[in-house]
Amino acid sequence: MNSGTLVGSLIFAAVLVVVIAVLIQLMMRGWRRRAWRQTELIGDLPDVPDKVGTASxxxxxxxxxxxxxxxxxxxxxxxxxxxxxxxxxxxxxxxxxxxxxxxxxxxxxxxxxxxxxxxxxxxxxxxxxxxxxxxxxxxxxxxxxxxxxxxxxxxxxxxxxxxxxxxx
Incomplete structure (x- = not known):
């Protein structure tokens, strides 16, 4: 492999890594925004009671x-x-x-x-x-x-x- 091909391959790999990192970051941002919107809609879940009957x-x-x-x-x-x-x-x-x-x-x-x-x-x-x-x-x-x-x-x-x- 000559040096021009090596440099091109390294640049391509670096760009690919950056694109993947940006996509992962956007997915995580979407997940957090959805969680933020749903938190108010869902509110607090009921607490587990202190005493319950026999499990069926x-x-x-x-x-x-x-x-x-x-x-x-x-x-x-x-x-x-x-x-x-x-x-x-x-x-x-x-x-x-x-x-x-x-x-x-x-x-x-x-x-x-x-x-x-x-x-x-x-x-x-x-x-x-x-x-x-x-x-x-x-x-x-x-x-x-x-x-x-x-x-x-x-x-x-x-x-x-x-x-x-x-x-x-």
Whole structure:
């Protein structure tokens, strides 16, 4: 390789690195702006109650994130709601508790739940067959969001859907 080709290759590589860095910076800025706009809309999430009844269902899996209902692809980025993590989803008579790894737990009061259903995809997470449990609930501030949860054992979804039917 002669020196002219080497210099041209180095300049091209440097320009490519700068372009990639600018694109990453723009993506991060967009994520932060969306989080800032959604923080006011979402408000404070309900606190986990001090005492709850006996758990009726407990499922381990992956928290896929939250989306603004009914737009399954509009991810909620406020707080730590936009980050996927391993999680445990537990149903109590008073509501649903989602305990996430390295994130605050999410408490969904029973009276706030509007639907529990199956979905093929949610916020960039697509499963070939029906595989995401979507829990739609109304926030104290008014809007509805969907929580996406992919269980390690998909056979446990039936119990969640039956339990929702019993609640009305």
């Amino acid at each position: 269902i407990t499922t381990r899996g992956l928290y896929c994130g939250c989306t603004m209902a009914p737009a399954w692809n509009e991810r909620v980025t406020a707080g730590d709601l936009g980050y996927r993590s391993k999680a445990v989803l537990t149903r109590y008579p008073e509501g649903i508790l989602l305990e996430r790894v390295r994130a605050k737990p999410i408490w969904v009061p029973r009276e706030s739940i509007t639907a529990i259903r199956m979905e093929r995809g949610m916020a960039g997470k697509v499963v070939a067959r029906v595989g995401i449990l979507a829990i739609r609930w109304r926030l104290p501030s008014g809007p509805e969001i969907d929580i996406g949860f992919r269980a390690n054992n998909r056979d446990e979804y039936d119990a969640w859907l039956k339990e929702d039917g019993a609640d009305g």
